[in-house]
Amino acid sequence: MNKEDLSFNGKLLNTPYGKPDVYGALSMPVYNSVAYEFDTAEEMEAAFTGKSADHAYSRITNPTVQYFENRIQTITGALSVTALNSGMAAISNTIITLAKTGSNIVTSKHLFGNTYSFFASTMAAFGVETRFCDLTNSDEVEARIDKDTCAVFLEIMTNPQLEVVDLKALSTICKQKEVPLVADTTIIPFCSFNAKDFGINIEIVSSTKYISGGATSLGGLILDYGNFNWLLTPKLHTMTEKFGTIAFTTKLRKEIHRNLGAYMTPQVAYMQILGLETLTLRYEKATDTCFKLVERLDKLSEVESINYTGLCSNKYYELSKSQFGDRPGAMFTFNLASREACFEFMNKLKVVRRATNLFDNKTLAIHPASTIFGTFTPEVRKEMNVSDKTIRISVGLESVEDLYADFVQALLKA
Ligand SMILES: *Cc1c(COP(=O)(O)O)cnc(C)c1O
Helix, strand or coil, X not given: CCHHXXXXXXXXXXXXXXXXXXXXXXXXXXXXXXXXXXXXXHHHHHHHCCCCCCCCECCCCCHHHHHHXXXXXXXXXXXXXXXXXXXXXXXXHHHHHHCCCCCEEEECCCCCHHHHHXXXXXXXXXXXXXXXXCCXXXXXXXXXXXXXXEXXXXXXXXXXXXXXXXXXXXXXXXXXXXXXXXXXXXXXXXXXXXXHHHXXXXXXXXXXXXXXXXXXXXXXXXXXXXXXXXHHCHHHHHHHHHHHHHHHHHHHHHHHHHHHCCECXXXXXXXXXXXXXXXXXXXXXXHHHHHHHHHHHCCCCCCCEEECCCCCCCCCHHHHHHHHCCCCCCEEEXXXXXXXXXXXXXXXXXXXEECXXXXXCCCXXXXXXXXXXXXXXXXXXXXXXXXCCEEEEECCCCCHHHHHHHHHHHHCCC
């Protein structure tokens, strides 16, 4: 059988090691070594100058981390994959590779809290402007892009608004305007969504979520699909003349990521390699439960409204189905009558845990307005469409019955 024809899990589980393991270890060993020894000065020179791919120092590359990267590359078809120690490190490393003083980023206000703050505060201090707009409005996006735009950035399903942008329409605009499309796809895992099919150029994932396999560790991934002409990005112009398609990855790997020092550690890579092996299984179970739970909760009068793009009545149902298939994630939100009702519900939960994070094996509940967005001003929360009446649920692996019973007892007045 041809390796290319294998299924998602087949490819994943059969990704070869970079070198055969001397003991024939079936589980990728954790190479807990900072440095690597060379036989000769010539080999050392070759490794340091990029003429060989040998490992030299674990801030730059590490065999265990590289194996994790290779697995991701095998299942996605990306040109290159870089693993970092958090989703935020993946976002910041990507943006710093593309932006320089005077550039701008076109994005939406519907962003993960730290991403918003990274754009609005951290990058602003270095003279990089962020243009917040409605990414579902093509005319507005087109109008905001200009010659200094270094990226259009989006989350494929925003959190907690659950807004879905037409990716093909957006990538067509980016192509016409010659700007790379950078997408944070954390919310839908690789087994349900292929970024390349929708014209995304750089994909970013917080592997802390679905991939880690039970919230074991923080991690982030940068995937370069090799489908953007980097000659069009002023900061990468010289790099592209020398390296061609691989210019973004070269700038990232040979300069930015080693200077910022946020490479994934081998222990984390080991845990996430294992997590990846059960990704499809966990995702199928969690999304099945999510769907059943949402359908049942939708019928309760205490629930004012429920937001899940898998519901036929959802505004984004068709678009979500066309982009993410039948499994649009294991997260939903619902509104109760007031902030007080939300707090009362949260406090009564017995099975569902009060915690942040997404796609743990345990089901988690959070009131976003008072926590993730709790230090933002009411005006900013309003602009971001984060309501005081919303609860966010990340569905885990418990049974639907246990979860539903807990919701009911927490919702109904004693
Ligand atoms: C969690 C999350 C991040 C940040 O990831 P960390 O691994 O916590 O740094 C970024 N984007 C989205 C959509 C997330 O859910």
